[in-house]
Amino acid sequence: MRMTLPALVIGILVTQGAMAAGDGTAAVGGGLGGALGNIVGQQLGGSTGAAVGAGVGGAAGSAIGAPRGNKTEAAIGGGVGSAGGSIIGNKLGGSTGSTIGAGLGGAAGGAIGNNLGDDDNHRSNGKHKHKHKNKHKNH
Template identity: 90%
Template sequence: MRMTLPALALGILVTQGAMAAGDGTAAIGGGLGGALGNVVGQQIGGSTGAAVGAGVGGAAGSAIGAPRGNRTEAAIGGGLGSAGGSVIGNRLGGSTGSTIGAGLGGAAGGAIGNNLADDDDKHRSGGKKYKHKHKHKNKHR
């Protein structure tokens, strides 16, 4: 119980930061998916199953919450963040810490992945556009 309140407070701060960055749905999806995957994974396979479940759940939740063009990056970020948070949380606070860590890691990873995808799209769209106006120039000779 001692770990729960500070972890919840930290989770609220992380989520607020993600919402301010415009990555709220991917962050919430990654956090919820990571936490739920962690709980299911703990029941099936202990701490290793918890980390795997958190990774899969965080990836799925982030992908569902992300906009269409950002799903791959958000899924990678949410999955890695959830799995890493699960492992670190398990070391610090047992099974409860593992679940909290998976939720926080999934939220942060989903938001970061989504944000990186947005930045990448801005750099890709700066190229020249060719309209092919004079495609059939010698048509009526």
């Protein structure tokens, strides 16, 4: 129980930082999807079902919230973050901790994945084209 409060505080800080960086829609989508998927998964399959549900929900929510070109990265980040948050939250605070962890993990993972997708897109769009000029030499 001692680890619950610091984990929540760190999750909230990461989520706020992600929202401030302009990754809000992927973060909100990943957080909501992860939490809802966690709740449905708990009802269907206990803690394992909760982690699977959180992963699927976090991935879907992050992908929906991410802009075009970043959907894959945001989905991976949201899915992994939600599933990991669900597992860690379950160890720290049972089913309620699992849902909170899935929400925070999905929000952070979706935002980070979206941000990484932005970095990749900027690098690939910055290719330099070299034009070859024919130079004629006077002999």
